[in-house]
Amino acid sequence: MLIGRKHATHVQRMESSVDVRRLRGRAAIEDAHSGVTLEVEPRIDNRIASLYGADREEATEIHANYHAERIFLSLVRRCVENGMKKGAIAERLKNLNLVELASQVARGRLVEAAAVEILFRMVAQMERSGAVEDRYINFYA
Secondary structure, three states: OHHHHHHHHHHHHHHHHHHHHHOOOHHHHHHHHOOOOOOOHHHHHHHHHHHHOOOHHHHHHHHHHHHHHHHHHHHHHHHHHOOOOHHHHHHHHOOOOHHHHHHHHHOOOOOHHHHHHHHHHHHHHHHHHOOOOOHHHHHHO
């Protein structure tokens, strides 16, 4: 019976070390964001700095890039759902300052959903005022 407990403890240690090794990169940042409120968002930079062994400035950049990617993917998904072609989306996104909004999200000044909404409205406005290749965006926007 004692051998079984030791073995179980050893297995638990191995599993926890595997989890620690597995949580690198994006997964580690996502784990740091679980259950985070807007007020706590700026403090995640410290956790990122310790995860990557980076200074505060680099951690802030990593954090903003994480949010930029999430915002970008959400925005593309929303545009596609509203009938916009991917080529048209890429053209419209060139003119948007996604990085600035991502930085605001990382500093806790804006939530991701609001950033996506702002950018989507800008894309829809460009689509309405410009030459429209895709007829569905005008209907849904």
